[in-house]
Amino acid sequence: MREVLFIAFSLFTIGAASGVLLSRNPVYSAFSLILSFFGLSGLYLLWGSTFMAMIQILIYTGAIVVLFVFVVMLLNLQTNRENSSNIVFLGVVSASVWLFSLIILRVLTRSIPNKILEIPENQLRTISKLLFTRYLWPFEILSFFLLVMIIAIFAITRTQEIAHGGEK
């Protein structure tokens, strides 16, 4: 049962991910991305990591891809139908990358020691406990990181405002 579900979720994820690459319409691409994230979160669930599965859906599908869709709709991108050779090129490249990673994975999985990762019972509590005790210092740096990003985004948007104001 586990194997069947694993294969089903993997195929679903791979199919949705290739949909992101192959569809011409950016909105379809974004929706395929959402589907592939759902497939990934199913894989996490099978692994027993409920927290990762939840976060995957909440953050990636809930926030990031929705932003993608907003941007795509706001920019009103034109679908480019002229360069059809691109798709062949893309197919060849992705197939070769895929084959290469299969070979690497084959080599690697043969060599992975049979260590079974321990998944704690109460994941949310374990993770937050670790964040606020053992990994407090990296967590603080992360907070500076977010602060810096807010300022950086503010700076970028404001400089663009100045540039546009100059044009008018």
Added chain:
Amino acid sequence: MKPVIDYFLIPVMPVAAFIVTGLVLIALQCLNSAKLKPLIKLVALTGPVFAIGATWFLFKNAPLEYSRLQPGGHQAWLNEFIQSYLLDSTTLIWYWAIGALSFLSFVFIETYFKDKEELPEVMILLQFVSAAMMLLVSANSLLMVFMALELMSLPIYVLVGIEPNRHHGAEASLKYFLFGSFATVLLLFSIALIYSCTGSLHFNQISSFLLAPTGGNNPSGLMALTASALFIISVGFKLGLAPFHMWLPDAYEGASTPITGFMGSAVKLAAFGMAVRLWWGMLAPLSTHWISILGPLAVVTMFVGNLGALKQRNLKRLLAYSSISHAGYLILGLISISKTGSQLNTQNLFYYLVVYGFMFLGALGLISLIERSSGGTDISNIEGLGFSHPLLGLCLTLFVLSAAGIPPTAGFLGKYFLFSDAVRNGHTNLVIWAVLSSTVGIYYYLRVIIAVYMTESAGRSSLVIRDRSMVMVVLACALCMIFFAMFPHRLGI
């Protein structure tokens, strides 16, 4: 409370100097009053000054005390901090260099942006970049490397494109961001591989795992090898090594000139500090494997840089390609680091990096002066500089000769130390290639000198110097170069 002060607050003082200054700047900017504008410029400079002061304080108060700290017996976060934060006398000297280069760059950047709207944001971002550089140099665990590297690179992606009216600025920023984030993904992947085969993120635990009799050869050793190959790719992106250098000329050309100076001097120094820690601190047991890759990569990088620079007419692009070739020499120095006991002999690599940093910053300062008065960075804009402004012409000649490695400049000494190190460690064939490639490099460096001294230009008196402090930065860099050439061992610990 006592251990928190001794083992946490005192060791992080140099980093905290930058972070606190950044927070004060944010507060000042939030007050949004016109009277505080000049204050912002002054406060921004206190970051590097206090950081240098704190480094000096740590240096005076027995640095060995901090490097011999043993984790255990404290709270969990303090143990983790002690394990993942390396602070010995070598690291403190790197701190000093980061502080000094940051100070000069900050003066330079403030002068450049002084009439512009985005000055406060630029200065705030730079404080955090400098703090991250110090964290990066003393990182002793993969988690800290990743956090510090991202805290350092992301603001720089933004700083590259921060000037709205700059030609190619946004394009350079986007290109740098895409390449950089790809490198970050590879770094994250290699960290995951290392963690899954060794079960640890701390450098000393990883290297002792790999050192175990079965470490290098057992099945999980293969994973460690894959991870170290990915490290070469991702760190190679950050350092601008040859097959991964495509972003570098565009980013250096598109960025505002002082930001380019900062990227090429201080950021490069910090990135090499990280590379030393990653390869010699963590992956030292696998050294024969990665040296066999990095050695040829260094030669390729030198030739790509020097041959690419031959046909450049834009001075910034020319210096960008020359910076690629210098990364090649530096990698040659990196692979020939030797060990005495547990201490790495990084003095020669450090000497080259500092000399190169001051040279690059000074040259970019000059280019910025020229750009502001004549509006371009083409090589024709410096024609006749040696006659109209003898002092500046002399400085540029000093920087260029130093970059070419012509005696008696500091650049020659740096190359000499690096190459003799490499010969001593049995990389003689690589050194032959390096010498060959630096003779190629002399061609385009001499072209700059020809433009300065041997070309009469019609508009040679057009250079009007409006910014005294930028001239001061250039002169300070030149004086530092002369000092390093005369007393190389003052820098070698």
